[in-house]
Amino acid sequence: MKKVTVKTIAGMLPLMISILSGIAAFSQKKAQPLFTRFTYEGNDHIYTDNPLQEGEFYSPVLQGCYPDPSITRKGNDYYLVNSSFSMVPGVPIFHSKDLVNWKQIGHVLDRPSQLKVEKAGISAGIYAPDIKYNPYNNTFYMITTQIAGGIGNMVVKTQDPSKGWSDPIKLKFDGIDPALFFDDNGKAYLVHNDAPPAGKTLYNGHRVIKIWEYDLARDQVIEGTDKIIVDGGVDITQKPIWIEGPHLYKKNGRYYLMCAEGGTGGWHSEVVFVSDHPKGPFTPAGNNPILTQRHFPKDRANKVDWAGHADLVEGPGGKYYGVFLAVRPNDKNRVNTGRETFMLPVDWSGEFPVFENGLVPIKAKIKMPAGVKNQTGQNGFLPNGNFSFTDNFTAARPDFRWIGVREFRENFISTSQQGLRINPYPVTIKAAAPTSTLFYRQQHASFQATVTIRYTPQSEKDLAGIVCYQKETFNYVFGISKKGNDHYILLERTDNGKSTLAGSEKLxxxxxxxxxxxxxxxxxxxxxxxxxxxxxxxxxxxSGDILSTDVAGGFTGALIGLYATSANDIMIP
Incomplete structure (x- = not known):
């Protein structure tokens, strides 16, 4: 027998370390869940009761949490963006040739140098993006407020939205909801929401709209050019609240300023002003608001509510259309799908634009632009109405509809022909921090989501499964964990930060x-x-009450998440 010496053992150390590392890696891999199939199916009665006829399409055009839409046009190409708050990547961007059939082409803020939301609240982060095409320099601009990372108001730009955007340029002004306007002489302006001057605030919700001249060469507002063009709203004697989301347009030589007014809730509306100069003075239309749902019975059937925060675009054939946010409460009047992107035709045959049927209860169907074929759900176009979505996770890059919260997907997932594997973080879904959760938006009041998972937890700290998430303090966790030698399936409800075990079963x-x-x-x-x-x-x-915006607060809709953690804190009885 060969004599074992210290020297021999020392020589074997690299091999032993390699073997132990391999065992540790194998164990870690076993504790990672493998998701092999996800299916989402929507089944809202509004769609089964109102099937599409020839020449019709459904609104909302983007269902689920796609709020604060902004839209622009270059030739026959339309681009639309939405607020994303602390969702990652940030600012989903969509493309269409006809305003009916849409494809998501990515996200504007798709890398860490652009997005700093790791420590942001779920309703902080990216607010009210505005997208504009400037024909005078063939450049697209996306301007927004990033309430995170010390960034504030910022702009990014590109000459091709499908090929990525620049790093952010910080803008030197306060307030939120900035939007750019390019006049037909090539001059640029910026409008935004701001607080009244110091000492001039008259009531809670009193805000102003301010305009600046904008230097396109430096991508900055020009110091000293700022001017308040709306104080309070349409009629300050009525104490209007939260004038915001401004957009400036030019038609027939006159300048039109359109804003949201009334707060993004039950009194939400859209109002419009006109001037002969971009810096005013602006006169409100006599028929304001031009869009609202606030005057109708609360218990009306198929209710659409909170309509406002709109943007206009000239559509096919010269007909104007408006995109705006609204909500569709469920049977208990709760808002689980969040604020969605709706669309209506706009009548601008008179002096002021008016949303067609925007002052009566909004219907689920609208007429398509002339000559357009409805291909939603076909040929790669996003579906709407009642639809299903299935993902086997074998693509090299996950579908754009999958997102993280405070965390880029690539940091905790991997895909292969086997499916999607999540590397669990040592934090739970209840942390206001990056978590290892891949999210899909809830897009219907009535839905079914099913996921197939391979998973063997190694300890009580391991858990993986599915979550329904409004925020870190309001959510459901449904997952697999372990106690002793036994495996369990658990359902935990977290309501305003208080967690209770709603059910458990040995598995x-x-x-x-x-x-x-x-x-x-x-x-x-x-x-x-x-x-x-x-x-x-x-x-x-x-109850889905904790997944509702009006219960949990904030600005986001409910998310369905594929979740894993190595810091499980759910106590198994």
Whole structure:
């Protein structure tokens, strides 16, 4: 027998370390969940009761949390962006040739140098982006307020929105909701929401709209050119609140300023002013508001509410259209799908633009522009109405509809022909921090989402599964964990930061398990299947109240997440 010496052992150390590292890596890999299939199916009665006829399309055009839309046009190409708050990547951007059929071409803020939301609240981050095309220098601009990372108001630009955007240029003014305007003489202006001058605030919600001249060579406002062009709103004697989201347009030689007024809730509206000069004075239209849903019975059927924060574009054939945000409350009048992107034709045959049927209860269907074919859900165009979405996670790059919160997807996921693997972070979904969760927006009041997962937790600290998430203090977690030698499936409800175990069940793990969340309005159920056939509920029917904006607060809609953590804190009885 060969004598074992210290020298021999020392020589074997690299091999031993390599073996131990391999074992550790294998163990870590086993604790990573593998998601192999996700299916989302929407089933809202508004669509089954109102099937599309020839020449019609559905509004909202973007369902789920796609608020604060802004739109621009270059030739026959239309581009639309939305607020993204602390969702990552930031500012989803969509392209269309006809205003009906849309494809997501990516995100404007798609790299860490542009987006600093790691420590931001769910409703901080990116507010009210404005997108404009400047024909005088063939450049697109996206200007926004980033309430995170010490950035504030900022602008990025590109000559091709499908090929990426510049790093942010910080802008030197206060306030929020900036928007650019390019006059037909090539001169540029910037309008935004701001506080009244110091000592001049008259009431809570008193804001002003300010304009600056803008230096295109330096990408900065020109110091000393600022001017208040709207004080308070249409009629300051009525104490209007939260004049914001301004956009400036020019038509027939006159300048039109369109703004949201009334706050982004039940009194929300859109108003318009006119002037002979971009810096005013501006006169409000006599028929303001030009869009609102605030005057109708609260218990009306198929309610659309909170309409406002709009932007206009000249569509095919010279017809104007407006995009705006609104909500569709569920059967308990709760807002789980968040603020969505709606569209209406706009009548601008008179002096002022007016949203067609924007002052009556908004319907689910509108007429398409002449000569357009509805291809939504086909040929790569995004679906709307009732639809299904299936992802086997085998693509090299995840679908643009998958997002993180405070964290870029690439930092915690990997994909292969096997599916999607999540590397769990040592934080839970209840942390106001980056988490290892891949999110999909809830897009219907009634839906079913099912995910197939392979997962073997190694300890009580390991958990993976599916979440329904409004924010870190309001959410459901439905996942697989371990206690002793036994595996469990758990349902936890977190309501305003207080977590309770809503249900648990001992589980025999097989090769895969399916987890499912089903919503019928406010009634949510969480169930699982080990055979792919029979699903068993855990915790019974629970309320979706905590997933509603009006309960949880903030500006975002509910998200469905594929989740993993190595810091599970759910106590198994």
């Amino acid at each position: 025999t793990l097989g090769d895969t398990i399916q987890l499912r969340v089903t919503a019928r309005g406010d009634a949510y159920t969480f169930s699982y299947s080990t055979d792919g056939q029979q699903f068993k509920s855990v915790g019974g029917t629970v």
